[in-house]
Amino acid sequence: MTDLADKLTHPIFEVISDVSAKLNVETYVVGGFVRDLLLRRPCKDIDFVCVGSGIELAQAAARKIDPRVHVNFFKNFGTAHFNYEDYDLEFVGARKESYNRDSRKPIVEEGTLQDDQNRRDFTINAMAISLGKNNYGELLAPFNGLEDLDNGIIRTPLDPDITFSDDPLRMMRAIRFATQLNFYIEAKTLEAITRNKERIKIISQERITDELNKIILAKKPSTGFRLLEETGLLALILPEMQKLKGVETVDDKSHKDNFYHTLQVLDNITFSTNDLWLRWAAILHDIAKPVTKRFEDGVGWTFHGHEVVGSKWVPRIFKNMKLPLGPEMKFVQKMVYLHLRPIALTKEEISDSALRRLLFEAGDDIDSLMKLCEADITSKNKTKVNRYLQRFENVRQKLKDVEERDSIRNFQPPVSGELIMQTFGIGPSKEVGVIKDKIKEAILDGEIRNDYEEAHAMMLKLGAELGLTIAAK
Numbered sequence: 001m002t003d004l005a006d007k008l009t010h011p012i013f014e015v016i017s018d019v020s021a022k023l024n025v026e027t028y029v030v031g032g033f034v035r036d037l038l039l040r041r042p043c044k045d046i047d048f049v050c051v052g053s054g055i056e057l058a059q060a061a062a063r064k065i066d067p068r069v070h071v072n073f074f075k076n077f078g079t080a081h082f083n084y085e086d087y088d089l090e091f092v093g094a095r096k097e098s099y100n101r102d103s104r105k106p107i108v109e110e111g112t113l114q115d116d117q118n119r120r121d122f123t124i125n126a127m128a129i130s131l132g133k134n135n136y137g138e139l140l141a142p143f144n145g146l147e148d149l150d151n152g153i154i155r156t157p158l159d160p161d162i163t164f165s166d167d168p169l170r171m172m173r174a175i176r177f178a179t180q181l182n183f184y185i186e187a188k189t190l191e192a193i194t195r196n197k198e199r200i201k202i203i204s205q206e207r208i209t210d211e212l213n214k215i216i217l218a219k220k221p222s223t224g225f226r227l228l229e230e231t232g233l234l235a236l237i238l239p240e241m242q243k244l245k246g247v248e249t250v251d252d253k254s255h256k257d258n259f260y261h262t263l264q265v266l267d268n269i270t271f272s273t274n275d276l277w278l279r280w281a282a283i284l285h286d287i288a289k290p291v292t293k294r295f296e297d298g299v300g301w302t303f304h305g306h307e308v309v310g311s312k313w314v315p316r317i318f319k320n321m322k323l324p325l326g327p328e329m330k331f332v333q334k335m336v337y338l339h340l341r342p343i344a345l346t347k348e349e350i351s352d353s354a355l356r357r358l359l360f361e362a363g364d365d366i367d368s369l370m371k372l373c374e375a376d377i378t379s380k381n382k383t384k385v386n387r388y389l390q391r392f393e394n395v396r397q398k399l400k401d402v403e404e405r406d407s408i409r410n411f412q413p414p415v416s417g418e419l420i421m422q423t424f425g426i427g428p429s430k431e432v433g434v435i436k437d438k439i440k441e442a443i444l445d446g447e448i449r450n451d452y453e454e455a456h457a458m459m460l461k462l463g464a465e466l467g468l469t470i471a472a473k
């Protein structure tokens, strides 16, 4: 028997144990908390299952802790929940579930602890710790969950075909846990995912995307994407990415496999950012390569304009994935659009005007863009990688110099449209736009400095050229 009493250090467990004894119900800590406790991973969500009413248990526990604690409960589902310190405590009565084919919503009946463990997704998530007075701290792991945890195995407690067909979201969860915990999915379980992949269609996009984002935020997201690809789920949930896979050869010349390249870029960028959106930019940076691919005689494989087409696809992909369509999407779009620009800068003698233009377009996202470009170097040749990284370092330094001199990053035109209209006594018109634009171009090209004096002088000159006269004050 595994005794975990000394691991239940938080006083809440004693409270729940006392209250359960008073109500005469068996109560267990279950699921993710038990798994994470054994893995020594921090976990702020605690799930309690009792053989009886979860709502009554939650209310009695809350009263004992502090009568002011507010308990939320859902009578229909028999669940209750409250926050205590920074913990999220969830209570439910042990239940038995049965499913019909078109929905992942089960028909629920009261059940035993064993019934409750049977309905859980994986053996490592189906362990319970007793809070009973006579066996406090005892681990109940009916499906060898502890062994699977030690061996790093994801496996369903019952027949995996039934488990996945009942609730196909579990296929995403299997791959997500394999990625987050760096575990294997047992062969039978993995095969069942492949067989049941089409069932993913009954799951809401929000839930699928939620799991996918957890994969993307893991330490090594490529693990999850490889599994999604191997099982056939990727083609169903993110077909554009599936299409990156494959190599074509003409005249003995092959291009690289853009799927594996993208995975490498995604893994690379985890070292410089935890930002979900920059990681999404890594996923999508080459997304339009398959449709822009050409074989040109004497040149080889080209993907002209893939950054432009790719950035145009971003809104559609975000909409399909039910990802936010505001600034996050705009950011990803901008990263995809600009991802070749710093590379272009490393190839030529860098002019200040090219640097200014890049700063102007990237604005405050310039650092993210440089991270993406550095992650985009995926050569196997270490010397080559280091040489490229050195060149990027050089670009970074030069960008810094130009920024210090000209403050282009958050460029605001030194003469406003208002001032142009006032000076020449005109209303909003094409001329105002022309003057503003020429001043901006002159600053970016380094013909004039980014200050009021020089911009004002240029405005007067341009006005005269356009036949405008200075208005009387």
Ligand code: ATP
Residues within 6 Å of the ligand: 030, 031, 032, 033, 045, 047, 119, 120, 121, 122, 125, 126, 167, 169, 170
């Ligand atoms: P995380 O909190 O990191 O998402 P978790 O395992 O705690 O991981 P939750 O969604 O919080 O996941 O669920 C808590 C527990 O409920 C799980 O450990 C598992 O036992 C059970 N569970 C959750 N979702 C499902 C599901 N779709 N099918 C079966 N059991 C599930």
Ligand code: MG
Residues within 6 Å of the ligand: 032, 033, 045
């Ligand atoms: Mg949880």
